Amino acid sequence: MGSVTRIGVVAPSSRFSKATAARLEAHVEARFPGGDVKVVFHPACFANHGHFAGDDALRARAFLEMANDPRYDALWFARGGYGSCRIAEAVRDGLKPEARTKRYLGYSDAGSLLATLYKTGFAHVAHGPMVADFGRREGAEAIDRALDWLIKGATTGYEPSLDGRPTVAFNLTILDQLVGTAIEPDLSGHVVMIEEVSEALYRIDRMMFHLTGQASIRRIAGFRLGRVSDITPNEPEFGLTPEEIVRYWCLRSGIPYLGGADIGHDADNKIVPFGPR
C-alpha cells in the first residue's frame, strides 16, 4: 500500500467522458503493470448539471474530498471547459493542511483553481497536460509527461525557458477574467506565460488592452507567449499576428516581452510549475 502513488482526477469545470476515463485507466495500467500508480476518477467527473460536471456544490465538494484526503498524492484536472471560477472561493475556504503537500496539474479553465491554490501558498501547482489530452494526436506523450510530474515531480517535461525567476502560466482568457478578483495571486516579479485557443484576434487584442492596463500586471517581470491555436475568423483580416499584438501592448504598457513559451492547447504543452523553479 505505502508505495502506491494515488492520483485523484477532478472535474471542476465541464463534465468528463467515461470512455476517455476508461482508456486513460488502461493506459496507466499498461505503463505501470505492478499497480504502483493508481489514477482514480472522482465520480463527480461524470455528473451532469447544465454546462457543468455537477452543480457548484458538488464540484467543490468533490475537489475538496480528494484534496483533503491523505490517501491521494496528487490531483489532476480531467479537462477544461468552463466553471472552475464559480467554485474557486468555496474550494479555497475548505482546504485542509493535507491538501498543501499534493501536486496539482491542469490548464485552460483549471487556471482559476491553479491561481487560487498558488495565491493560498501551495508549493506544487503546475500548468500542464490534463486527462482530456489523451484524446489528442500524440496525446499519450502529453499524458506521460503529466504522469511523470504528478508521480515524482520529474523536471524532464518542464517548459524549456524556465530560468529560475518565479513563473506562472495561464490561458489568456482565464487570466484576463481573474485579475481584480479575490483569486488573483500577486504576480509581481513573475514571468507570465500565456496561451490561447479558439478566440478571434480582436478579442486577443482587447484582452491585452485590459490585462496590460492593470496596475497589478504592470508589476510582472514580463510576458511570454505560447501557442495561439484555432483562431476564429476575423472579418476583415485583423492585420496583426498574436505575437505582434502581445508585443504592441507590452511596449505600450512598459511590460517586458520575453519571447515565446512552449505551451498551448496541444500535445506539446510543457509543464510550468508555479513559483520559482
Added chain:
Amino acid sequence: MGSVTRIGVVAPSSRFSKATAARLEAHVEARFPGGDVKVVFHPACFANHGHFAGDDALRARAFLEMANDPRYDALWFARGGYGSCRIAEAVRDGLKPEARTKRYLGYSDAGSLLATLYKTGFAHVAHGPMVADFGRREGAEAIDRALDWLIKGATTGYEPSLDGRPTVAFNLTILDQLVGTAIEPDLSGHVVMIEEVSEALYRIDRMMFHLTGQASIRRIAGFRLGRVSDITPNEPEFGLTPEEIVRYWCLRSGIPYLGGADIGHDADNKIVPFGPR
C-alpha cells in the same frame, strides 16, 4: 449659419459604409428640409486599416478634430465593432475645452470612449443609437430618437427606468474589459445598465464573475440588465438564462439587482445619459 446644428460623425472602431452614410444624409435632409441640421461624416470613417477605420493615429486625430472644433455641436459614433479602447487614452490627452460642451452618443464598442469622456468630467455623454442602426428594421425610429437628443437634448427617448440616481450603460464585454484600466470611471453609487450581443452564456457568466469580483464594481448602486440578443450556441445547454446569471452574481457579490433596462443591440435601444439625469 448660427442656427444650424452640426453633428460630426466619427468611427473610432471599425470602418463605416459609404452607402449607409449616404442614406443617412438623405434621411436627415428629408427630415430637416430647411437645412438647419447637418450631419457631417469625418472622411476617416471610411478609411481602412486591417480591422479598423484607419490606424490608431488617424482614428484618434479624426475624433479630436471634430471634438475640438467649435463648429460642431455634437459627436455621433458611426458604429461599433472593435478599436476604441486602443485610442481612448490618446483622445483623452488631446481634448480641448471646446470638446466639453458637446453631446456624445454611441454604444457597444464606443463604450470605451464614453467611459473615457465621462471619467474626464464631460457632462453630455450618452449610451444610445448610432448611425449604423439605420440599417436595422425600424432603424429610422432609432435614428430619430438619437437625432432628437443630439440636436436639442430631448428626453423623450430616455430609458424609462432612469430615477435620478447617477446612471451609466455599457455593453457587458466592453465594461468587463475596461475595469482596472486607466479609462474606468468611478461608478460608485451608479445604476449600471448592461446589455450584450453575440456571446455564449458561459462567457456572460464568466464576465459576471469577473465584474462582480472587482472592488470598484462592488460600490455601484446596482445592475440593470438590458437585452441579451443573438446568444451563440452552448453545448450542452448552459442551464441559466441571462437574467438568472446576473441575479446569481449580484446575490453572490452583494450588489443589488435592480431589474431590466430598455437597452440592447436593436432599434428599441433607448438613450441613457451618463450621470444623474
